[in-house]
Amino acid sequence: MAPRVVVLSLASDFGCQVQLSNMTEEILDVLGIIDLTYWQLASSGHMPAEYDVAIIEGAVTTDEHVELLAGVRETAAVVMVIGSCANLGGIPAMANLADLEARYLTVYGDGDGPKVAPGRRAPQPVDAFIKVDYHVPGCPIDPAEFLRVLSRVLLGLSDRVPNLTMCASCKTNENTCFYDKGVLCLGLVTRAGCGARCPSIGRPCMSCRGVAPDANLPSARVIAVAAGIREGDLDDALRIYNTASEVGR
Amino acid sequence: MARLSVEHVARIEGHGNVTVNVEDGVVRDVRMDVVEPARFFESMVVGRRFEEAPLITSRICGICSPNHVVTSIKALEDALGVEVSERTKLLRKLLVYGSYLQNHATHLYILAAPDYVGLPSVFPLAESHPQIVERALRLKKLGNDLTTAVGGRQVHPITAVVGGFTSEPGAARLTALREELLRVGKDARATVELFASFEVPDFATSGEMLALTADDDYAIYDGETKALDAGWRRPARDYRTFIGESVVGHSNAKHSTVGGRPFMVGAVARANINAGRLNEAGQAALRVSGIALPTRNPFHANTLQAVELADAAARCAGYIERLLGIGGSSEPVAFRVRAGEGGGATEAPRGTLYHSYAIDDDGIITAGDVLTPTAQNLANLEADMRAFAPTVADRDPEQFALLIEELVREYDPCLSCAVH
Numbered sequence: 001m002a003p004r005v006v007v008l009s010l011a012s013d014f015g016c017q018v019q020l021s022n023m024t025e026e027i028l029d030v031l032g033i034i035d036l037t038y039w040q041l042a043s044s045g046h047m048p049a050e051y052d053v054a055i056i057e058g059a060v061t062t063d064e065h066v067e068l069l070a071g072v073r074e075t076a077a078v079v080m081v082i083g084s085c086a087n088l089g090g091i092p093a094m095a096n097l098a099d100l101e102a103r104y105l106t107v108y109g110d111g112d113g114p115k116v117a118p119g120r121r122a123p124q125p126v127d128a129f130i131k132v133d134y135h136v137p138g139c140p141i142d143p144a145e146f147l148r149v150l151s152r153v154l155l156g157l158s159d160r161v162p163n164l165t166m167c168a169s170c171k172t173n174e175n176t177c178f179y180d181k182g183v184l185c186l187g188l189v190t191r192a193g194c195g196a197r198c199p200s201i202g203r204p205c206m207s208c209r210g211v212a213p214d215a216n217l218p219s220a221r222v223i224a225v226a227a228g229i230r231e232g233d234l235d236d237a238l239r240i241y242n243t244a245s246e247v248g249r
Numbered sequence: 250m251a252r253l254s255v256e257h258v259a260r261i262e263g264h265g266n267v268t269v270n271v272e273d274g275v276v277r278d279v280r281m282d283v284v285e286p287a288r289f290f291e292s293m294v295v296g297r298r299f300e301e302a303p304l305i306t307s308r309i310c311g312i313c314s315p316n317h318v319v320t321s322i323k324a325l326e327d328a329l330g331v332e333v334s335e336r337t338k339l340l341r342k343l344l345v346y347g348s349y350l351q352n353h354a355t356h357l358y359i360l361a362a363p364d365y366v367g368l369p370s371v372f373p374l375a376e377s378h379p380q381i382v383e384r385a386l387r388l389k390k391l392g393n394d395l396t397t398a399v400g401g402r403q404v405h406p407i408t409a410v411v412g413g414f415t416s417e418p419g420a421a422r423l424t425a426l427r428e429e430l431l432r433v434g435k436d437a438r439a440t441v442e443l444f445a446s447f448e449v450p451d452f453a454t455s456g457e458m459l460a461l462t463a464d465d466d467y468a469i470y471d472g473e474t475k476a477l478d479a480g481w482r483r484p485a486r487d488y489r490t491f492i493g494e495s496v497v498g499h500s501n502a503k504h505s506t507v508g509g510r511p512f513m514v515g516a517v518a519r520a521n522i523n524a525g526r527l528n529e530a531g532q533a534a535l536r537v538s539g540i541a542l543p544t545r546n547p548f549h550a551n552t553l554q555a556v557e558l559a560d561a562a563a564r565c566a567g568y569i570e571r572l573l574g575i576g577g578s579s580e581p582v583a584f585r586v587r588a589g590e591g592g593g594a595t596e597a598p599r600g601t602l603y604h605s606y607a608i609d610d611d612g613i614i615t616a617g618d619v620l621t622p623t624a625q626n627l628a629n630l631e632a633d634m635r636a637f638a639p640t641v642a643d644r645d646p647e648q649f650a651l652l653i654e655e656l657v658r659e660y661d662p663c664l665s666c667a668v669h
Contacts (some may be wrong), residue, residue, distance in 0.1 A: 011286045013665050014262050015311020015404045021355060022403050024390040028375055028382075036305070036372070042359055043370030044259040061286045091308045094293045103292040114501045140311055140404040201401045201408055202415025206304060240301065 003052040003154065006038040008072065010058030010065045011123065014203045015140040016083035017057055019043050025131055033154065036249050053055045053078045053153060059085040059092040059199055059244075061114050061240040063119030068195070073130040078153055079212055082146065083141035088210045089244025091139070093123040134159045138194060139208035139241065145193065153186045162192040164215045166205055169196035186237055188223065189215035208241050251642040251649050258657055260370075261630040263664025269634060269653055272641040280633040281657070282629060283500035285664040294617040299325050299586075300411060301606050306604065306619060307405050310666040314354075315348040315396055316597035317604075317619075319470070325411050328591030329487055331584045336577040337413045339568050342470045344399045344406060345595055346565045347532060349469070350392025350405070350433075352598035353554045353561075356661045357440060358385030361551050364655045374464045382441070388558065389448035390435050391426075396564065398422050411580035416636045423569050430566040434530055437559035441534045443553050449548035450652065452637050456511045456629040458518035459492075461485060461596050467477060467519075468525040469596040475522050477543065479508060488603045488620060502667035504628040505620070507537040508666050511628035514600025516553040517660065528567075531560030543611040547633055548660040554598075586612040597622050599661050621659070623667035630660050 002114040009017060021042065023030065038046050054076040060066060073079060084090030095103055100122060104113065115188055126132055136149050152160065166187035170177065178185035185207035187196060198205055211217070224234045253269040256534030263285040270278040292311050294302050303321040303539050306316045319341050326333065358381070359371045368374065393403040400406025408414045417422045418426075462482065463472030473482045474491070483491055494503045506512070518537075521525075521543040525577040527535060534556040535542070540549050592605035607616040633656060 009264075013314070015308070015310040015314060015361050016356075018311045018404050021359065022389070024386040024392055024393070027386075031372060031375070033373075040257055040259055040264075040368075041262065042260065043372070044363070045369050061288070071421045090306060091293070092288045094305070098292070100289075103289040106295075107287060107289055108496050108503075111496060112498060113496060114287075114498060123288075139308065140402075144641075165494040197402065198407050203401075203407050203410075238544055240297075240305065 002033060002035040003184055004035045004048070004050065005053045005055065006051045007036070007041070007055045008057070009040070010056065010060030010066070010086065010126075011061040012083065012085045014057070019140045019143050022093045025090045026143070027149060051076060053080065055080045055082060056086050059089050059123040060126060060129060061092060061121060061123045062120065067168065069126060069130045069147045071150065078133050080134040080136065080153060081132050082136045082141050084137065084210070084241050087135055088241055089123050089125045089239055090208070093244035094240060097239060130154045135161050137191060137237075139159065139191065139210040142194060164192045165212045165215050166171065166190050166192045166194070166196050168192065169194070170199050174175065175199050175202045176219050179223060180234070181225055182228040184224060184229045184237060185232070188220045196201070198220045206240055207238055210245060211238070213244055250648070251638070253650050253653055255472045255654065256655060258599040260363065260658060261662050261664065262666070263662070265659060265662065265664050266493055267653060268621055269638050271638050274639050274642060276638055279631055279636070279638060280499050283502040283627070283664050283667060285501055286666045287668050290669045291617045291619060294436070294606070296334040296612050297608070297614055298552060299329070299612045302606060302614060302617065303409070303411075304387065305389050308620070310663055311404050311498055311598045312663055313602070313666065314419070315344045315346055315400060316443050316595050316602050318406050318409050320593050320595045320602050320604045322409060322411050323593030323595065324591050324606050325608070327593050328589040328606055328608050329411070329584055329587065330589065331412055331582060333582060334577050334579060335575060336572065337579045338349055339572050339631060340399050340414055340417060341409065342580055343395055344409060345393050345469050346561050347395030347399065349561050349598050349610065350395065350558065351389055352442045353558050354385055354388035354392060356598070357444065357551055357554060358382070360661070361658050362649065362657065365568070366496060367465065369532045380512065387495055388433060388436050388440070391429050392459065394429065394629070395426060398426055403450060408618055412584060414579040415640070417579050423573060427566045427569040431564045432570070434559065434562050437530075437555065437562050438534060438537065440555040440558055441537050441552065443554040444540045449546070450637070450641070451546065452548060452633075452640070453545040454513055454547050454629060454633050456632060457507050458513050458521055459507060459601060460514060460518040460522040461601055462522050462596060465622060467528070467531070467564065476507065477518065477521050479609065485594035485603065486605070488594065489605065489618065492620060492625065494620070496519050499606055500627065502624050502627055502664065505625040506628060512625065514622050514625045514627045516557055517547060517550050518600065519596060520553045520556065523527070527556070528563050529545065530563040531556055534559035547656065547659050550661065599623060599663055599666075600625060617668065619669055621663070621669065623662045623664065626660050626662065627667060628655065630662070
């Protein structure tokens with residue numbers, strides 16, 4: 001029987017779900033081997049009581065999200081998180097750098113604010129609340145990487161996210177190192193696996209895939225300063241995606 | 250009596266609940282509760298370097314991210330006094346139109362079409378009407394290919410920065426894209442025919458309509474804001490002086506008014522305001538649609554998006570021709586970082602998108618503001634639901650629900666944009 005799959009979103013920009021819908025050449029094949037039972041973005045209908053695989057996009061930002069995740073973990077045999085928000089807290093977690101109430105007042109003023117979706121909480125990644133079985137990092141995810149991970153889910157293989165940093169990918173692509181030009185690039189500490197997409201077309205890495213387990217942050221800070229980058233700038237740039245992880249703190 | 254309560258309306262971007270309650274022909278309650286949680290983007294950019302704003306604000310919306318990037322860059326360039334090359338402007342237009350092709354195709358075929366063929370989603374059509382699904386995927390793919398060629402990937406473009414582009418596609422790739430664009434013209438026309446064949450209610454919105462307008466193009470990148478009924482044209486950068494935003498209790502997205510009235514942005518407003526600027530393919534598609542402009546019917550939005558597809562494919566082919574002919578450079582121009590305030594706008598698939606920022610002498614952002622199309626449309630959508638519901642309250646409950654949801658989806662709401 002084809003595994004029953006649900007796609008769920010917490011606080012996000014839906015970009016990773018758009019990437020799923022962008023698999024224009026593969027989507028019909030994928031739909032042939034899974035039973036997509038719930039996807040609010042693309043279909044009417046209700047969340048089913050039973051399913052096998054839950055694909056989750058977005059950061060946890062409300063008490064309702066926490067309750068939803070508890071139910072998902074009880075029901076699903078496999079939980080897969082997609083994108084920086086669900087994997088790391090990502091950009092929504094930048095809100096944690098200052099008092100959340102103060103941000104609320106900045107956006108809504110001090111009058112009567114909206115009364116919907118109460119139970120606001122500091123944005124966190126999904127694995128801060130439940131065990132996650134498979135990870136597809138990136139902002140947004142790369143559809144090819146998603147398909148590789150989905151294959152591993154369907155074949156029952158283990159999760160395998162690269163532990164290396166991105167520098168080797170840049171060397172493979174014969175990119176000039178940004179540090180040679182005195183420009184800050186977070187590829188030095190960021191989890192590999194995207195093929196150094198941004199540096200290969202002229203943009204330094206912003207660490208949307210998170211800090212690699214193999215990263216040597218103290219050395220990276222020394223290298224950045226030696227290349228003429230202001231002390232503290234590397235950590236400050238890491239806070240865009242990695243505020244909710246230990247490294248960004 | 251007709252009641253409707255839908256939690257998490259399907260086939261829209263983001264989380265919203267719709268409540269409609271009509272008793273004896275009198276509307277008791279109409280609400281679009283936007284429960285999508287706020288992420289506080291306007292406060293997040295404060296204290297960050299100006300170059301980071303396009304990257305951060307792009308993550309407001311994964312669906313129209315090219316628009317957020319380009320609009321953010323335009324607002325920053327306005328603040329910094331940066332002038333960019335014609336080549337850069339053409340590439341930015343292609344980036345925005347890539348988003349149009351992708352979005353309009355997704356909205357029309359995946360989100361809206363199932364309403365009119367009585368299906369929960371587009372997926373069953375892959376079996377019964379493969380040629381329709383293949384056409385949808387071709388249009389979507391071409392939009393993605395355009396965004397990827399210019400921006401580096403489909404969602405959250407990489408190469409567009411303040412002053413220009415860090416990389417651009419070569420002539421061979423541009424030529425191939427131009428051929429694809431010319432070929433897809435017939436898919437766009439077939440889309441117009443398909444949507445024109447669906448029966449839609451005869452209904453008129455009472456709202457004002459706003460869109461960018463320019464003297465030399467169907468405005469999506471340049472131009473001033475124009476109001477259809479009031480007739481004025483104003484610099485888009487000053488949007489906060491003519492569009493009012495207010496906080497409402499049932500929605501994490503604010504509501505907007507212009508001159509005290511709700512208003513509509515998007516394909517209907519654009520087509521009404523800029524009908525004379527549609528190119529030949531667009532004019533031909535408009536004739537096929539059977540829609541007489543100006544129209545006040547929000548149910549014409551889908552078909553007019555399809556008309557825009559036909560216009561866009563031919564228009565982008567023209568931009569590419571110009572790019573191949575003019576030479577020049579899109580390399581980021583040099584500029585001096587200085588304190589300033591600036592604003593900018595583009596037409597996103599769902600309507601006009603505005604960004605504005607204040608920057609200090611060190612290039613640090615001290616204030617940011619984003620006004621998205623859906624945030625502008627929400628008050629008008631509720632007003633339309635209030636006026637429309639009593640006219641169909643005698644239908645059976647299922648039909649009533651479908652008609653209200655169709656109206657919601659004609660607005661193509663993007664709730665993560667609206668809340669941000």
